[in-house]
Amino acid sequence: MFARSLFLAVSVLALSACGPSEPVSEGAPPDMRRLTEEQYRNTIVDVFGSTVTYGGRFDPLERKDGLTELGARSARVTPSGIEQYYTVARTIAAQVVSGENRDILFPCKPADAKTADDACAKQFFTETGRMLFRRALTTKELEMSVSAAHEVGAGRNDFYEGIAYSLAGMMVTPKFLFVIDSVEPDPKKPGDVRLTAYARASRLSFLLWNSTPDDQLLKAAEAGELDKKSSLEKQVDRMIASPKLDNGVRAFFADFLDLGRFEILEKDPVIYPAFGVKAGEDAKEQLLRTIADHLVARDLDYRDLFTTRHTFVTAPLARIYKVPVTKPDGGWAPYEFAEGDPRAGILTMIGFLSVNSHPGTSSPTLRGRAIRETVLCQKVPDPPGDVDFSGFNDPNSPNKTQRQRLTAHRANPTCAGCHKITDPIGLSLENFDGAGAFRTTENGVKIDTAGDLDGVPFTDAPGLAKAMSTSPAVPACLVSRLYSYATGRPLDRADKDTVAYFQKTFESDGYRMSKLLRQIAISESLYSVSPPKAGAATQAKSSDAQKENPS
Amino acid sequence: MKFRLIGTVVGMAFAATFANSASAADSKGGGKLAFAVRDWFTSVYESKFMDECPEGLAISGDEVWWRGLNKKDRARLTDNGLIQTLNRWGQAVRRGPNGVDICLNPSASTGDPVQRIVEGKYSYGADLDGTKDGHATAKSCAHEKFIDANDDNKLVDNQFYRLVGCTYGWRHVGLVDLNANEMRGTSGLGMILIEVTGVDDPRNDDDVTVTFYRSVDQFALDPVGAPLPFSSYRIETVDGKPRYSDSLKGSIKDGVIETKRGDVKLPFYGNYNFMHPVIKDMGLKLTVAEDGNSATGMVTGYYDLAMMLYWIGGMGPTIPVSYYNCPSVDTAARKLADGYPDPKTGECTSISSAFNIKAYSAFAIHPETERREAKR
Numbered sequence: 001m002f003a004r005s006l007f008l009a010v011s012v013l014a015l016s017a018c019g020p021s022e023p024v025s026e027g028a029p030p031d032m033r034r035l036t037e038e039q040y041r042n043t044i045v046d047v048f049g050s051t052v053t054y055g056g057r058f059d060p061l062e063r064k065d066g067l068t069e070l071g072a073r074s075a076r077v078t079p080s081g082i083e084q085y086y087t088v089a090r091t092i093a094a095q096v097v098s099g100e101n102r103d104i105l106f107p108c109k110p111a112d113a114k115t116a117d118d119a120c121a122k123q124f125f126t127e128t129g130r131m132l133f134r135r136a137l138t139t140k141e142l143e144m145s146v147s148a149a150h151e152v153g154a155g156r157n158d159f160y161e162g163i164a165y166s167l168a169g170m171m172v173t174p175k176f177l178f179v180i181d182s183v184e185p186d187p188k189k190p191g192d193v194r195l196t197a198y199a200r201a202s203r204l205s206f207l208l209w210n211s212t213p214d215d216q217l218l219k220a221a222e223a224g225e226l227d228k229k230s231s232l233e234k235q236v237d238r239m240i241a242s243p244k245l246d247n248g249v250r251a252f253f254a255d256f257l258d259l260g261r262f263e264i265l266e267k268d269p270v271i272y273p274a275f276g277v278k279a280g281e282d283a284k285e286q287l288l289r290t291i292a293d294h295l296v297a298r299d300l301d302y303r304d305l306f307t308t309r310h311t312f313v314t315a316p317l318a319r320i321y322k323v324p325v326t327k328p329d330g331g332w333a334p335y336e337f338a339e340g341d342p343r344a345g346i347l348t349m350i351g352f353l354s355v356n357s358h359p360g361t362s363s364p365t366l367r368g369r370a371i372r373e374t375v376l377c378q379k380v381p382d383p384p385g386d387v388d389f390s391g392f393n394d395p396n397s398p399n400k401t402q403r404q405r406l407t408a409h410r411a412n413p414t415c416a417g418c419h420k421i422t423d424p425i426g427l428s429l430e431n432f433d434g435a436g437a438f439r440t441t442e443n444g445v446k447i448d449t450a451g452d453l454d455g456v457p458f459t460d461a462p463g464l465a466k467a468m469s470t471s472p473a474v475p476a477c478l479v480s481r482l483y484s485y486a487t488g489r490p491l492d493r494a495d496k497d498t499v500a501y502f503q504k505t506f507e508s509d510g511y512r513m514s515k516l517l518r519q520i521a522i523s524e525s526l527y528s529v530s531p532p533k534a535g536a537a538t539q540a541k542s543s544d545a546q547k548e549n550p551s
Numbered sequence: 552m553k554f555r556l557i558g559t560v561v562g563m564a565f566a567a568t569f570a571n572s573a574s575a576a577d578s579k580g581g582g583k584l585a586f587a588v589r590d591w592f593t594s595v596y597e598s599k600f601m602d603e604c605p606e607g608l609a610i611s612g613d614e615v616w617w618r619g620l621n622k623k624d625r626a627r628l629t630d631n632g633l634i635q636t637l638n639r640w641g642q643a644v645r646r647g648p649n650g651v652d653i654c655l656n657p658s659a660s661t662g663d664p665v666q667r668i669v670e671g672k673y674s675y676g677a678d679l680d681g682t683k684d685g686h687a688t689a690k691s692c693a694h695e696k697f698i699d700a701n702d703d704n705k706l707v708d709n710q711f712y713r714l715v716g717c718t719y720g721w722r723h724v725g726l727v728d729l730n731a732n733e734m735r736g737t738s739g740l741g742m743i744l745i746e747v748t749g750v751d752d753p754r755n756d757d758d759v760t761v762t763f764y765r766s767v768d769q770f771a772l773d774p775v776g777a778p779l780p781f782s783s784y785r786i787e788t789v790d791g792k793p794r795y796s797d798s799l800k801g802s803i804k805d806g807v808i809e810t811k812r813g814d815v816k817l818p819f820y821g822n823y824n825f826m827h828p829v830i831k832d833m834g835l836k837l838t839v840a841e842d843g844n845s846a847t848g849m850v851t852g853y854y855d856l857a858m859m860l861y862w863i864g865g866m867g868p869t870i871p872v873s874y875y876n877c878p879s880v881d882t883a884a885r886k887l888a889d890g891y892p893d894p895k896t897g898e899c900t901s902i903s904s905a906f907n908i909k910a911y912s913a914f915a916i917h918p919e920t921e922r923r924e925a926k927r
Contacts (some may be wrong), residue, residue, distance in 0.1 A: 256759040273773035274780075315783060319771065322781040324914030328768050333924060 020504050023497035026490045026529030030181030030195070032174075034075035036061060036068065038251055040177075042211035047131045052095045054088045060260075065490040066481060068255050068378065073488060082172060089171035096167060097160035104425045116153035116162055121146045124163060125170075134205075134212055135182075136222070145170060154311035180205060181490075183529055195527050197221035204236070204521055207486045209244040210251035231521070236521040239309035240514055249513060250288045250298050257374050258482050259284050261355050268360040270437035275354065279316035283436070286317060289332065290346060295513035302511040304477060306345040306468040309337040320350055320437045341417060342431055342438055345465040347371065350436030357434035365403050367429050368422030375468070377477035381418055388412070400443035403427050425452040427462040448463060475511055479503045486520050498525045559780075574684020584751035584808075586837070586846050586910035588743040589736060589770065589778050591821075592728045594675035594709065594849060594905035595716050596700045603671025604717035610664050611636075611719075611874035612654070616643035640871040642776035654864040654877035663876055666883035669716035673700040676709035676905035677851035679832055679890065690832075692899040694889040710887040711854060714880065720873020727866070727873050730790055737780070739769035741820025744784055745837070746915045747801075747808060754806050761810045761835060762798040764915060765818035780844035783914040787818075791918055794818075795827070799835065808837040812852070822866040828858035831891055837910070846910045853890030853901035860884055 031292070036044065037058055044052060059081040062071035096105050107127055110117035129137040138147070145166045153162020169515075170176060179202050185192040195203065201221040205213040213221070215237055225231035228281040253520065254260070262284040267275040290311045294300050300308075313335045318325035321343070326333050337343045346352055356370040357363045372378045391397060391408050398407040406423050410416040428451035433439050440446060449460045453467040468474055479502045484491050491499065502519055509515035520526055596603065613636045620628060629639055644652050647659035674697035680688055685705065687693040695713075699705035720727040735741045744764040750756050766784035773779050787794045795818055801810035815833040819826050833852035840846060863884075864877050890901030 269774040273775070275779070276774065315771065316912075317780050318783060319781045324783075324916060324920075325783045326916055326921050328771070328783045328785060328916065 003512045020501055022501055022523055022525065025498045025523075025528045026494055026530050027525070028487070028530060030183045030193070030199075030529050031073050031488060032178045032180040033069070033072040033488050034061065034077070034178055035176075036210075036251075038247075038254075039179075039206060039210055039212075042209070042247055043132070046211050046214065047128065048092065048096055048101075051101065052090045052092055056084055056088050056091075058084060058088075058228075063258065063260070065484065066256075066373065067485055068258075068260060069485050069488060070490055077177065085172045085177065086168065090164070093168040097164045102160060110159040113159045114157045115159060116150040117159050118146050118150055120159070121153075121163060121166075122151045125149075125166070128167070129170060131212060131215070132170060134179070134202045134218070135196075137372040141175075142250060152444045152449065154479040181488075181529060183218060183532070192533050193529060195529055197224060197226050200226045200527050203486070203488075204239070204528060207526070208236070208239045208248045208344035208517060208521060209242070210247045211244065233522050236518055239521075240518055245298050245514070245517075246292050248517075250292050252482060252485055253291045254288060255485060256478070257287065257352070258370070259287065259351070259355070265349045265355055266359050267354065267435055272433070272437075274316070274437070275435040276316065276321045278314075279320060279350070279435075282317050282353070283349070285332075286314075287346055287349055287351040290349065299376045299512055299514055302478060302506075302513055302516075303469040306347060306474065307462075307465045308345055309339070309341065309343065311335055311337070311349065317350055320435055322438065342461055344462040345468070347375075347429065347465060347468065347516065348432065348461050353429060353432045353436035354434065357436075360434060362402060362430060362432065364406060364426030364430060365419065365422050366426070368424070368426030371425050371468075372421060375477060376471070376473045377480060378421075378473075380421055384414060387415065393488075400445040401447055402430055402442065403448055404445075417505055425453055425464065427451050428458060430459050431461060436537060475506055476503055479506050479516065482516065482526075483520060486526055498523075558911075576693050582748075582753065583915075584747040584750060584753055584850035585913045585915040586745045587766065587770065587778065587782070587784055588745065588908050588910045590728075590732050590907075590909040591735075591743075591819075592732070592882070592907045593711065593715065593721050594907050595712055595721055595723065596671070597716075597722060598671065598673075603669045603673070605667035605670055606667045606668060606717070609667045609875050609879065611871065612876040613640065613643050613871050614875075615663060615876050616646050619646065627770065636871045637859075637868060640868060643871070644877075654866075654870055654886040657860075657864060657878040657881035660878040663882070666714070666876070666879040667717045668883060668887070671715045671716075672698050672711050672832040673699075674707055674709040674716075674905075675700050675907075676712065676850065677834060677849075678706055678901065679708045679851065679853060679903050684692050685889070688794040690891055692889045692897075693893055694887065707905075708889060708904050710889045711859070711902045714884050714887050714902070715875075718873070718875045718880070720748075720869070720875055722912055725873055726869055727822065728868050734821045734823075736770050736772075736776075738820065739767055741783065741818050741825060742766045742768070742770065743817060743910075744786060744913065744915045745835070745910060747803070750803070752803075754803065758804045759801050759803055760798050761801045761808065762813055762898075763817055764795055765795045766794050766915070778911045780912045782911070783916050785921060786917045786918060788918045793918070799833070801835070806839045808835070808839070808846075808848075810835045815852075819862075822862070822869045824862050824865045826858050826862055828855040828907075830854055830904075836906075839912075844912055846912070848853070849907055850907055851905045852903075854904040856884060856888045859902065 014527050040058070042272060042549065059075070059078055061068050061075050064071040083290050095101060104121070106124055108123045120178070124140055126137065129141065129145060144175035148169060151162070152160045152165040155263040156162070180199070182196045182199045184195040184196050186192040196219070198221050201217045205211060205217055216238070220226055220231060220235050226235065241315040241418050262280060269276070290308070291305060293312070294308055295302060295480045312332045313321060313323065313325055314332055315325050315328045315330065323335060342348065348400035353367070355364040369380045372380050391399065392405055397405065399408055406419060406427070428449045429447055430442070430447045431438055432442065439447070445490070451458055453464065453471060456467040458464050458467055480491060480499045483495070483499055483502055502516065505519045506516045566597045617625065617629065628642060644654050647653045647656060652658045653660040676697065676699070680691040682688065683696070685694045685696045685708070690739070694708065694710055696706040697709055699707045708821040715721040719725050742765060744766045746762045746764065747759050748762065749759045765787045765788050768784045771779045795816055797814065797815040799813045800809035801808060812834045814829055814831045816827055816829045817827060830852040833850060835848060835849035835850050839844045860881055863880055866873070870877065884902065885898065888899035888902045890899055890903055892899050
């Protein structure tokens with residue numbers, strides 16, 4: 001008996017020690033992605049500190065294949081966009097060289113601040129340029145930066161003005177504004193290419209921190225440590241332990257849940273007087289704060305995000321939730337919804353409910369679609385262009401509730417197909433109006449919140465939350481989106497095994513986000529690239545040539 | 552249906568409050584309701600043709616001053632009437648001997664007209680003395696009773712209405728309460744927080760406690776300036792304890808909260824003055840609106856006369872635009888006061904009164920909750 005138990009135990013241990021092995025990934029051709037606003041902002045904070053501030057917005061990025069990060073691959077910089085970049089760059093550069101900051105941000109002092117000092121300029125650009133370009137500057141890049149600083153510094157009798165001029169120029173080059181997948185011949189696979197160590201560092205850093213690599217990571221890249229599994233793991237563990245992981249997780253979920261729509265969110269103040277600008281800002285932050293707290297600070301099961309009753313509120317949100325807050329004059333306070341409360345999980349938070357509604361009404365269809373497309377990674381076809389909305393807009397309609405109106409709407413077979421996919425989910429959230437406030441009736445009629453998720457029936461929002469938390473599609477969607485986000489490319493059939501591998505490890509790791517991030521960060525798949533396409537290779541060549549001969 | 556809706560909405564906030572009060576939740580009746588009082592208006596019964604004021608509206612202090620001037624001074628001091636009432640108030644109010652301010656020192660003035668008071672039969676209010684004819688009792692001075700404007704079969708006491716009901720500033724277009732409400736609403740001073748505790752059922756409960764606090768938090772307002780319901784307001788404290796916290800026992804019937812009578816010290820801010828009068832034998836009746844967002848009701852009781860007169864005399868620039876003459880009001884008030892006679896002088900020290908209030912559902916944040924949350 002004992003021998004059999006021992007044999008079983010050893011067998012289990014042996015199996016779990018082996019675990020599934022990572023499939024080989026071919027990757028995709030190298031690419032380049034424009035920095036998102038958040039990445040730009042985080043980079044400036046990491047390189048120059050949080051005292052350096054700026055205003056202004058950049059050209060928006062298009063959302064593609066479920067992620068804005070993928071839209072960054074095809075982002076262009078318009079003439080007005082480059083003007084904006086330059087304005088911001090000058091603002092930043094002026095603060096970097098200002099009297100308050102120069103002693104902190106400069107590694108040296110000029111011999112004479114009233115004229116150029118090439119030695120000090122060289123030292124400054126060697127260090128700062130490396131952080132901005134996420135790699136060491138080439139000799140020509142360095143010479144050019146020093147030379148530009150010299151010309152302006154000497155001409156205007158001000159060393160720091162010269163530095164600011166040159167620094168601003170550096171910050172509007174594609175080398176800073178775009179994360180470039182630079183490649184080199186792969187010594188292990190003759191004829192193939194691999195990401196350079198610097199490119200690996202960038203991929204890792206933007207995944208985990210949503211920012212530029214720090215000095216330690218760049219040093220590890222320069223020492224060739226990112227090619228070695230154990231050294232890579234050491235760096236990944238260091239980065240996961242950093243408070244900056246919070247930024248990385250927030251950035252992913254802001255993209256994953258399409259929270260960029262908060263930028264254009266508006267509510268009718270007559271219908272929803274409590275939903276002002278601040279409530280909208282706080283609603284977005286509440287989602288991200290709750291997610292980061294759940295997944296990073298408390299390292300809990302991702303699926304429980306859909307049922308958690310633990311969150312944070314501010315005064316504007318508390319008014320809509322109709323709950324007390326101990327800091328009426330501002331600030332965040334933790335809040336726990338009681339068992340039995342209609343609120344359970346992130347889908348019942350004001351942020352999700354309000355952003356997936358119309359300005360003056362709730363929208364079961366938008367909510368259902370958002371759940372299908374963002375959280376379950378399922379595609380819902382766009383509505384036809386000639387939808388008849390008169391039934392929805394008629395104030396004298398006999399259909400008082402959204403369910404009644406949608407039932408009438410589904411009589412049109414053209415509309416019925418998609419609404420069958422979205423509405424059974426969305427209608428279960430009808431106890432929450434367009435601002436996310438709780439209600440039991442609509443136009444005096446009791447709201448029916450029954451619904452089902454792919455055959456799992458429920459009667460209300462907590463029921464939907466439970467169905468979501470037990471649906472295998474929920475963690476599967478997260479894994480595929482995160483992997484797509486990490487590699488910066490849409491996934492295809494060739495990625496099937498790799499995604500399945502991460503899904504398996506995610507499950508065996510108890511659906512912990514930190515573990516999933518680690519698995520992806522230390523995987524070969526994250527860094528694998530296939531040879532550039534013919535056209536792209538030509539472009540890459542000319543890009544390299546430009547790198548050595550910047551104009 | 553209506554009742555169900557009120558029950559649901561109020562019940563949600565009720566449940567939220569309950570859920571956040573761990574200690575209260577342990578015991579029976581741990582639920583709470585709370586309301587922030589935004590509007591406080593003197594209850595003034597106004598008939599269509601102003602029958603209650605047969606002599607017309609009260610004479611203003613400005614008019615008294617102006618009548619006292621000779622023709623030459625009228626022309627000089629009022630620029631032949633071109634200087635507005637408000638702008639000449641500084642001179643008008645100092646018409647006492649040696650330029651004494653007759654609103655701050657009404658007894659310094661002589662020869663003032665008699666205050667025009669209400670002569671009608673009807674008023675809002677409550678029966679405070681329990682008599683049928685207003686005869687003097689141990690706790691009241693003799694006065695005339697009114698017929699309840701809401702119920703011909705009931706008699707009520709409201710001598711404060713009798714005093715100011717014919718004064719422009721207190722009638723529905725007047726500025727006395729409007730101005731004071733506006734000051735409270737925008738300053739964050741003098742907010743009365745009403746908390747109902749010991750609530751088992753927010754719709755019906757025969758034993759609740761109603762406590763009156765003050766908050767110095769600003770009202771949270773919507774884009775058009777109306778208070779946002781379900782806002783949280785911190786209770787004002789002194790040395791860690793609520794500065795105001797008088798309580799009355801009461802009940803809730805079909806969503807209407809009604810207290811028994813007792814003495815309550817209330818905060819009051821408005822028209823440039825802060826005070827904290829004790830309203831003796833105070834009672835509150837508060838009806839929660841159908842949507843659960845607000846509540847309207849009436850506060851009745853014997854208002855501290857000295858405090859009331861201090862306020863009436865100290866309203867500054869609100870006085871000339873409210874058109875009353877301080878010494879006339881002061882003299883009349885002392886005659887009309889009907890509550891709690893001074894044992895030595897026999898003169899009553901309080902005046903029966905009634906006030907309409909509008910409050911918004913809120914959360915009263917107790918100091919101990921604040922301290923506990925601060926530690927988290």
